[in-house]
Amino acid sequence: MGNILEDLNEAQRAAVEFIEGPSLVLAGAGSGKTRVLTYKIAYLLNNKVDPATILALTFTNKAAREMKERIAQLAGKKETKNLWMGTFHSLFARILRIEAKTIGFPQSFTIYDTGDAKSLIKTIVKELKLDDKIYKASHIQSRISLAKNNLLTPEGYANNVKIVQADVMNRMPRVQDIYAIYFNRCKKAGAMDFDDLLLYTNLLFRDHPEILAKYRNVFQYILVDEYQDTNMAQYLIIKKLAEVHQRICVVGDDAQSIYSFRGARVDNILQYPNDFAGCKIFKLDQNYRSTQNIVKAANSLIAKNSNQFEKNNFSSNPAGSKITVLSAYSDIEEAYIVTNTIFEMHMRDHCELRDFAILYRTNAQSRHFEEALRKRNLEYKIYGGLSFYQRKEIKDLLAYMRLAVNQNDDEALKRVINYPPRGIGDTTLSKLDALAQDENVGIFHAIGMIRNYNLGINNSTIARLEAFAHMIDHFRESMHTLDAAEVVQKVLQESGILAEFSNDKSPESLSRKENLEELINAVNEFCAQKKEEGNENSLIDFLQEVSLLTDQDKEEEGEFNKITLMTIHSSKGLEFKHVFVVGMEEELFPSARTLDSPAGLEEERRLFYVAVTRAREICFLTFAKSRGKFGQYAYCTPSRFIRDIDAVFLDLPVDISLNTKGLSNTTEPIKRIQRNDRPVVATGGLSKRTPLSHAKGKNDEKTNFSPDIPALIQVNQRVEHATFGFGTVVRIETNGDIKAVIEFDKTGQKTLLLKFARLRILKDE
DNA sequence: AACGCATATTTGAGT
């Protein structure tokens, strides 16, 4: 067993063997970061360290699971069972459950997801009679999140001049009140949001030194993965826990810090040597993943950023091919080009589908790729978007379970009190809510008090409310006698959810039903595993697990040989032989809202760095010259990031010159795409969203007036408008909504918003 | 209370 060190290079081995003090492992992309972490833990275990004294924090549940598996191979499965290994959120939720009483929460506290939190904020804004156009839930949510990440309780928030002033400047002076009410409501409901899990852990350790001492003693070895993505609250937890024994090892790469939008601080990793004086720094700079070309290209790109550790990443792999840049006329064509390239490589070079990844900046970009891949019959899997546990039918069923476990969970109650419809509408609910607020109880308890008050709710409605409450009580009781999966079955039956689906024979309804069955399976599986471990309260644990689970955490069977579609963010830590980074356009990547701050732009560049370094052998960058945005077409210019890569590593298309300031919108006509440029497409199978296909060939028919898409409109073009008749395009304005200035033959010059204009392009005369 | 139509908003990444 002692020979596991032989699998490591010198730097990796040195990092693994250093276990008695603080250390920082700076691990470049593909340098074996996970390897160091897993081997280090295995090394500790092989040296007879008790697994229950090791705290290993990862970024995702999936990373934790995979690491556990690898450690099991190195050190034996039994050894890994008691490791404290998981995400910050799940491990500290576990601790908070143990210590719940101390901070005034029930042991069965529920976790509010973003949707629950948002709905509560909306309720509060309404109650305070504030304008929800100004007090937007999403904005308030991010203010509260920011506050909690910086350990600001409502009092701290109200006392912070800078923050309060910022709210006043934004014409939202009452955010502090909303926060205070939100905070109290969550507590009353026995609920924590994601940020609370970290905030309350901090408060617990701050206010209860004996508990802090206990956990300092439990966690003799602390390891943190992806340290560059920790936020202030996480940083403080780690720092406190490690303060005495200093046996803390953090692993990360400042060049891959991409989560500052949710409070991550690159400074945590940059300042680590100051926080833990005398720490050992290990630099892993040999990239084992990618070709020399890719590594060098990525280096040249990240060199454009300031404020980073000095790096010297290199590869001893073959030189490899250059990064190929491809241009497309539209987002739809971009998808076809990528799909065609994959198809060719698959058929001609026998590349496996699992070796391909299509990476994009935003989830919304996936649609065209899905359509194109489906038409080619190329199998793919897609990550992100709605996860299984976010689906309505699943959330509804889970809300019943939540309410049965914790009757103060008002958000769960609001979700299901009238689902399936049982005649309890908004009016009734707001009367009930008002009573609950007056009496300072949860809504569920307010139902029990309803007959003592004259709320103007008629008797039949009262009877319905009581029947609902009775049903929930019944579910709660059955939890003592039945196991979790049986309870779920029962809820599904008796709540009427199942009946809802039986009445409806549509395919959607069928698939919802299947999802519900899948949930029952998941509960079964979970409980079986928990029973094996001798754990009782498995329903509570299950509810916690699913609220902290993401789409990426689930591994589907039979998904192994497919093309991967995902955002760049979720690709972090993964690698693929062939990578397409798509949508390389200004305002998309880098995203428009990062352009006003240099720090934001640098983060986008790091994101691009992450994207490029996912590729082992071949990397493509693609961009489109026009793209559907918010339901209308807009012109795009190639991303500045393409130019950030040293041109010697690039293979550029002939039709763009990246030295000029992007594409000109007005002088360079957008060429029509010839039919034979495109893959074979089933005739008539094109949706109306594929306008380029009918752009050509229909223009000489005068009978049916069918407008062309705005992206095809160009200067000097002859066009026809349904009411103004024929005219010539003088100019196109692209700032804000796209407008075309058109000189009409009959009616003179007019400026038209292209999204309304319904113009038809005339064939050149 | 439930439904249908009109209008507003979204698209920034995820524990």
Next chain:
DNA sequence: AATATGCGTT
């Protein structure tokens, strides 16, 4: 484009 919200009708 797709979804969420709002308003009026039944």
